[in-house]
Amino acid sequence: MFRWTVRVNGAPQASWQCATAAVKDKLYVFGFSRDDDELRRLDVNIFNTVSLTWATLPPVTGERHQCPPEVPTYRHGHKAVPIEHVIYVWGGNRGNRLYAFDAVSHRWFNPGRVSGAVPKARAHHSACALGKVMYVYGGEFFGFHGESTISYNDICTLDTTTMVWSLVDTKGKQSHYLKYHSATIIGTKMFVFGGMNKEMRVFDKEMRVFDTETNAWLNTPSAQLHCSWHGAFLYNGELCIFGNENLHRPLGTTYILTYNDLWKFNTETFSWKEVKPKGKGPFRMCQMGCGMVGDRLVVFGGHHKGMGPHDDVYILDLSPSLKTLCKLAVIHHRLERSELPHDIRWELAAMTTNTNSDKNYEKKQRKPVIRKPVIRKPALLRIDPDLGSPPIPAILRPACPVQQSNQHSSTSRARSPPRFTAAAVNPFTTYDGNGRASLG
Known part of the structure; x- marks a missing residue:
């Protein structure tokens, strides 16, 4: 054995x-x-x-x-x-x-x-x-x-x-x-x-x-x-x-x-x-x-x-030998050693000093760590209703749709600035030329 x-x-x-x-x-x-x-x-x-x-x-x-x-x-x-x-x-x-x-x-x-x-x-x-x-x-x-x-x-x-x-x-x-x-x-x-x-x-x-x-x-x-x-x-x-x-x-x-x-x-x-x-x-x-x-x-x-x-x-x-197996049993089960002969206690101390205890050994023996993928939080975007270009990153976006001005109207209506609030945008959201959002 x-x-x-x-x-x-x-x-x-x-x-x-x-x-x-x-x-x-x-x-x-x-x-x-x-x-x-x-x-x-x-x-x-x-x-x-x-x-x-x-x-x-x-x-x-x-x-x-x-x-x-x-x-x-x-x-x-x-x-x-x-x-x-x-x-x-x-x-x-x-x-x-x-x-x-x-x-x-x-x-x-x-x-x-x-x-x-x-x-x-x-x-x-x-x-x-x-x-x-x-x-x-x-x-x-x-x-x-x-x-x-x-x-x-x-x-x-x-x-x-x-x-x-x-x-x-x-x-x-x-x-x-x-x-x-x-x-x-x-x-x-x-x-x-x-x-x-x-x-x-x-x-x-x-x-x-x-x-x-x-x-x-x-x-x-x-x-x-x-x-x-x-x-x-x-x-x-x-x-x-x-x-x-x-x-x-x-x-x-x-x-x-x-x-x-x-x-x-x-x-x-x-x-x-x-x-x-x-x-x-x-x-x-x-x-x-x-x-x-x-x-x-x-x-x-x-x-x-x-x-x-x-x-x-x-x-x-x-x-x-039987002596070695007995010493291993004492170490494994953490049995009392005070009543053992001096030479046996000395051998047990020699066998357990720096034995199977250091962190480096445990690090070598453990299984590889499987790291979980990091899920990043979606970015916060702002929709500018007056621009036809893709939205630019920012902290705020409109809380509700804002009515756009009619460039062909004879009279120009006064527009109030849109209200903004902090909200997260779906990372799979796409935008059309008018700034309207839709799920991709």
């Missing part, structure tokens, strides 16, 4: 297109969405899934207040891959240098001399680990200063024991040029799903499987689902995805749709099954960061068109 159990807002900064990695009970977030700055160091923020609190590492500066060479500068479209207690950060829009972060000492360090066939610089690729080997697939290189954008479909590996890069000579059907996709290791196979090609088209019903033992792409049936910018994770041997973005071009128009649905993929039957967790989950989003901490999925940030980046953290408990 999947259930959304915790939501905490108030991250150091709203984020999307960041790189995340889960080590033990913490989610490490590398980089937040902000303006490009080649000299700004890459932010490292840590979310503790036990205390449900954020911690930001202090800035690391070198000589002349410059960023040290072992610390990456700001970037986006990069990936972070945890291997034991070390998190390797590679790619993005700032080159192809490899960076290493120690999750124990919380320090950047030089990974040593990197050799071999170093991949070309790219962003929006996929990266995953099998043992101590990191696999990088696809991506694109942003064209700067008039340079053209280049897409890739190669597979590169990094042996973290020898720090040697290798270009894999793949077999089988040539893989697609992909970006915004996901790659997940299941056993000895890498499952590549979703994404877009270099023409910005979403691949429908496409699941690619790469066998790491034979270095061959396998022939697979249709997967009957399509998405990009989604979050992928592995649970009980099944591939799961959450949230995504689709680019549609019907009849020559282009529009983007985002989703917050959850799907499970069965590797034996090659079929998808939608899962509807209980509880209040995130809003429709894409480009978020995900990480598995035990039996819990931690989702951070993300983006939704028209609403900007998010600063929320959601925790999806894939196998909630």
Whole structure:
């Protein structure tokens, strides 16, 4: 039974297109969405899934207040891959240098001399680990200063024991040029799903499987689902995805749709099954960061068109314990907590602080407001009996018909000025040349 159990807002900064990695009970977030700055160091923020609190590492500066060479500068479209207690950060829009972060000492360090066939610089690729080997697939290189954008479909590996890069000579059907996709290791196979090609088209019903033992792409049936910018994770041997973005071009128009649905993929039957967790989950989003901490999925940030980046953290408990369900019941029914043990009260306080209470969240979740049409009051007009032209706007009109003078009469009769009073004129009223009104 999947259930959304915790939501905490108030991250150091709203984020999307960041790189995340889960080590033990913490989610490490590398980089937040902000303006490009080649000299700004890459932010490292840590979310503790036990205390449900954020911690930001202090800035690391070198000589002349410059960023040290072992610390990456700001970037986006990069990936972070945890291997034991070390998190390797590679790619993005700032080159192809490899960076290493120690999750124990919380320090950047030089990974040593990197050799071999170093991949070309790219962003929006996929990266995953099998043992101590990191696999990088696809991506694109942003064209700067008039340079053209280049897409890739190669597979590169990094042996973290020898720090040697290798270009894999793949077999089988040539893989697609992909970006915004996901790659997940299941056993000895890498499952590549979703994404877009270099023409910005979403691949429908496409699941690619790469066998790491034979270095061959396998022939697979249709997967009957399509998405990009989604979050992928592995649970009980099944591939799961959450949230995504689709680019549609019907009849020559282009529009983007985002989703917050959850799907499970069965590797034996090659079929998808939608899962509807209980509880209040995130809003429709894409480009978020995900990480598995035990039996819990931690989702951070993300983006939704028209609403900007998010600063929320959601925790999806894939196998909630009886203790968790009891705490949720206490929160939902607002039961008395004074007699509960101190640690339970502390956990309840952590779960309810900034959880499902802020106005911004309610604003995101509520249905669109249908505005009623504004009915304007009809204008007030004046009828001048002596003029044959259409009436002009004014405040008053005659209270009764006024007899017009006979221009062919030999004697001119004295006319008293017409009496005026304030009255509303029907907006559908028309007038003839003599100023007489009639309903249109």
